[in-house]
Amino acid sequence: xxxxxxxxxxxxxxxxxxxxxxxxxxxxxxxxxxxxxxxxxxxxxxxxxxxxxxxxxxxxxxxxxxxxxxxxxxxxxxxxxxxxxxxxxxxxxxxxxxxxxxxxxxxxxxxxxxxxxxxxxxxxxxxxxxxxxxxxxxxxxxxxxxxxxxxxxxxxxxxxxxxxxxxxxxxxxxxxxxxxxxxxxxxxxxxxxxxxxxxxxxxxxxxxxxxxxxxxxxxxxxxxxxxxxxxxxxxxxxxxxxxxxxxxxxxxxxxxxxxxxxxxxxxxxxxxxxxxxxxxxxxxxxxxxxxxxxxxxxxxxxxxxxxxxxxxxxxxxxxxxxxxxxxxx
Numbered sequence: 001x002x003x004x005x006x007x008x009x010x011x012x013x014x015x016x017x018x019x020x021x022x023x024x025x026x027x028x029x030x031x032x033x034x035x036x037x038x039x040x041x042x043x044x045x046x047x048x049x050x051x052x053x054x055x056x057x058x059x060x061x062x063x064x065x066x067x068x069x070x071x072x073x074x075x076x077x078x079x080x081x082x083x084x085x086x087x088x089x090x091x092x093x094x095x096x097x098x099x100x101x102x103x104x105x106x107x108x109x110x111x112x113x114x115x116x117x118x119x120x121x122x123x124x125x126x127x128x129x130x131x132x133x134x135x136x137x138x139x140x141x142x143x144x145x146x147x148x149x150x151x152x153x154x155x156x157x158x159x160x161x162x163x164x165x166x167x168x169x170x171x172x173x174x175x176x177x178x179x180x181x182x183x184x185x186x187x188x189x190x191x192x193x194x195x196x197x198x199x200x201x202x203x204x205x206x207x208x209x210x211x212x213x214x215x216x217x218x219x220x221x222x223x224x225x226x227x228x229x230x231x232x233x234x235x236x237x238x239x240x241x242x243x244x245x246x247x248x249x250x251x252x253x254x255x256x257x258x259x260x261x262x263x264x265x266x267x268x269x270x271x272x273x274x275x276x277x278x279x280x281x282x283x284x285x286x287x288x289x290x291x292x293x294x295x296x297x298x299x300x301x302x303x304x305x306x307x308x309x310x311x312x313x314x315x316x317x318x319x320x321x322x323x324x325x326x327x328x329x
Contacts, residue, residue: 065222091219253299
């Protein structure tokens with residue numbers, strides 16, 4: 001717990017220094033995408049890592065938040081500071097609706113139904129032309145007025161600061177949830193649902209809390225992304241975002257708050273490096289996931305934790321043996 005808290009503080013502190021050190025717009029863009037994906041991976045990890053249900057419909061919350069921010073901004077003139085939290089709230093409301101249906105299911109049934117919800121919302125966005133502009137999407141999402149004279153570098157620095165703030169909120173809320181009674185109840189459900197029920201834990205209640213919190217964070221990320229890219233289309237609900245989130249959580253290590261951050265950093269950089277390979281990139285990511293599942297089922301953080309636990313007994317036994325050797329001499 002202490003290591004996790006220190007790592008999160010250290011990560012945020014180092015990330016806060018990036019815009020003061022990096023002046024290249026392309027590198028700042030990559031850094032913004034890293035923070036964006038870190039929020040998404042953290043939100044998905046609450047369901048996959050702590051509740052133990054493998055959701056494939058998390059893009060439903062991402063797309064809901066993105067469209068909410070786009071519609072409120074373009075059609076109603078709301079500023080960015082208002083659209084992003086409202087986008088999270090609307091995504092959380094969507095999480096309540098979806099969770100009330102899907103969390104009563106388990107295993108492959110949960111996976112299929114959550115995926116179906118995301119696909120239904122994609123079809124709605126694709127065909128409700130009066131609200132979403134259909135396949136053409138919503139373009140020209142207004143930028144904050146303060147960026148009019150800031151220049152390209154100033155705009156990138158501004159959006160980086162906003163992304164950093166959204167990530168800080170996501171990590172704080174996730175940390176408070178995970179280390180609360182509700183978080184411990186969610187872990188009990190993950191380990192054994194029936195044993196958890198026998199000691200008074202209500203699986204639906206605590207699973208719903210994790211899902212709604214994850215939906216809220218994903219919706220905020222979607223609202224930010226809409227303003228940053230200045231365009232939202234039905235592809236927000238597609239499986240491509242879902243694949244990236246899953247890979248980040250699996251590589252970093254599910255069931256930890258540190259794992260999604262490491263996964264987001266590694267996968268985003270790898271995606272950018274392999275951009276020229278096009279379709280081959282998906283094959284490489286597929287092989288990476290297979291290797292992680294087979295050889296590192298708990299991800300990089302799980303591997304590091306096992307190595308640390310193995311060293312601790314050795315160090316403890318060495319300390320105990322040293323005084324005894326001295327007395328015998």
